[in-house]
Amino acid sequence: MLVTSAPDSPPVGRARLADVAALAGVSVGTASKALNGAGRMRPETRQRVLDAVEALGFRPNQHAQSLHSGRSWTVGLMTTDGIGRFSTPVLLGAEDALGAGKISVLLCDTRGDAIREQHHLRNLTDRRVDGVIVAGRRTDPRPPLTGIDPAIPVVYALSPSADPADTSVVTDDRGGARLAVEHLLATGRTRIAHVTGPEHHQAARDRARHAVEHLAAAGLEPAAGRVHFGEWSEAWGRRAADAVLRTAPRTDAVFCGNDQIARGVADALRERGKDVPGDIAVVGYDNWDTMALACRPPLTTVDMNLAEIGRIAALRLLQAIDAEPEPGVHTVPCRLVVRESS
Amino acid sequence: MLVTSAPDSPPVGRARLADVAALAGVSVGTASKALNGAGRMRPETRQRVLDAVEALGFRPNQHAQSLHSGRSWTVGLMTTDGIGRFSTPVLLGAEDALGAGKISVLLCDTRGDAIREQHHLRNLTDRRVDGVIVAGRRTDPRPPLTGIDPAIPVVYALSPSADPADTSVVTDDRGGARLAVEHLLATGRTRIAHVTGPEHHQAARDRARHAVEHLAAAGLEPAAGRVHFGEWSEAWGRRAADAVLRTAPRTDAVFCGNDQIARGVADALRERGKDVPGDIAVVGYDNWDTMALACRPPLTTVDMNLAEIGRIAALRLLQAIDAEPEPGVHTVPCRLVVRESS
DNA sequence: AGGTCACGAGCAAACCTTTTCCTAGACGGT
DNA sequence: ACCGTCTAGGAAAAGGTTTGCTCGTGACCT
Structure with a gap:
């Protein structure tokens, strides 16, 4: 069966449906129907075709199928x-x-x-x-x-x-911001700052707007009275943390627009002698494992799925x-x- | 030309080569030759075909081409x-x-x-x-x-x-290790530690072996007399840095098996009051920008290209x-x- | 026993391009 | 003027599968 070159239909290279049909003793069209299940046929005929497919290791030529069907x-x-x-x-x-x-x-x-x-x-x-x-x-x-x-x-x-x-x-940036804020509220935080990326990024604007809205719904406003827009970087997180400590020293949580900022915030807080989460909780955004897990302590964060x-x-x-x-x-x-x- | 349905050959959907040939007044085969440059033909005939291609926005059907050529x-x-x-x-x-x-x-x-x-x-x-x-x-x-x-x-x-x-x-892990070691030697460091990943990773073993070989070629041996195998994590970098400071306090450089370790090392050194690179130089591996650039100070590192x-x-x-x-x-x-x- | 119906299987067209082979025409040379 | 050669372009096959249509055969019913 699988000899390198048979007398008249040498199955060198891959087997074609014609080879299968020949081996099964049926026509090409019948072999195709046997494979695709369409049309009615005697079970033993179909089985003969399937046996031939098996014996030759036949796999349909997708180029031909695609040409015919127009689908790739x-x-x-x-x-x-x-x-x-x-x-x-x-x-x-x-x-x-x-x-x-x-x-x-x-x-x-x-x-x-x-x-x-x-x-x-x-x-x-x-x-x-x-x-x-x-x-x-x-x-x-x-x-x-x-x-x-x-x-x-x-x-x-x-x-x-x-x-x-x-x-x-x-x-769902709205839902993400809500998850973070409600988590912080549920764990008893009330003086929550928001540090995030550049204001010309819609993600930063959306998360900030919805965070503020959810705080307002709880009768609160962000610590220091405003959102801290900046960059998506650790360096900005560190600078912003310093700013928050200076302008709103009683802040008890920071919700950050991404994990890099959060890590920068956590680093700066620790270096200023604050305990995270004892004194101040930090929540990130992205669940970027290399940031969230390497952070000290590991970050609570929003995963966008x-x-x-x-x-x-x-x-x-x-x-x-x-x-x-x-x-x-x-x-x-x-x-x-x-x-x-x- | 581009009406939705012409009398006999409606070019609904995409134009076929047959449509092009018909418009140019040649046979399909000739149109194909005109496109593929093969065979000799009158320049004006070829131009007529190309004009028709342009007019119809013809693009060859890759499924048909693939079926014919066997290449995808x-x-x-x-x-x-x-x-x-x-x-x-x-x-x-x-x-x-x-x-x-x-x-x-x-x-x-x-x-x-x-x-x-x-x-x-x-x-x-x-x-x-x-x-x-x-x-x-x-x-x-x-x-x-x-x-x-x-x-x-x-x-x-x-x-x-x-x-x-x-x-x-x-x-080229050998070359990478050599680049790092020679750079440190060239900048005057002589008590160089090596902190890297798990010994069962070939990358860790290779980089370590070649680093040690290059040190030996300069008549040196690694600080503390051995390579520090561990994990590819910042946490391990911090622990290893402490160990190095304890067992080989005069170390003046740490070559790390990746950037995460290097960042951990740099963090720990800074927190122990050491100046990087003033007291101790740190070199990483991978040039993973989020690590290398966020590190304090930004990391010298080996890029694997x-x-x-x-x-x-x-x-x-x-x-x-x-x-x-x-x-x-x-x-x-x-x-x-x-x-x-x- | 003959006719009809249904089911199983085969034929051929369609999908579209490439390439080889072949024919017809033109031109040049003798 | 005729023959040979060269070239441009056409016809057809190949590449492999799917599917609608047709044909033939077997069985069943009258």
């Missing part, structure tokens, strides 16, 4: 700012969900370059991908993809499309491919990870 | 331990180099699971990928892929294959696809990034 069983995954801390979990979540549906992922990194984006887009269109996921980094809306075949569904993850008619999956965002984006894409898309912005809830800093 | 212009990129700090730059480097060759990357993450690896491998084989890159995380050799079609070339990146007949691209490893792996793969593979282990040199900690 492939989606493009475009990351717009390199592949970093934020896009990686999204990417893995998407890959996981798509792999279950027998769909593979074509990776395209634009490095934030519009030319490169166009180039990848043309490539994906030429490959007749079944869909595209665009994974951003920031939560600010991004302009929708231009020049893509409207027949190819697109889902935006993390950075929503500026066009509300598109489908986007984003994190990035992998879940990727998974949901993939499911939305599958839905848009097979059925009707569900446009609009879908938010994925956050989760509070409590550790020793609060 | 696609390579599989398998990451074996999730996509993390180490594999991401490799992955991007590879994607970049392959994209230049009109080849796209199929992403497969095995999560370190052999079952998943087999599953992905079968999928890639079914898709007739032109080649596979296996990107590991640790530098310890890994068992070669099993059950892959021997006609598909494979290149291992970062984790070499245990089979020397395979092609692998790895980092991971993106270059990915790039070279991709080039080796392209070579193996188009021509003869060049088996064996290829090492990519490191680069020392000098900052303020030394």
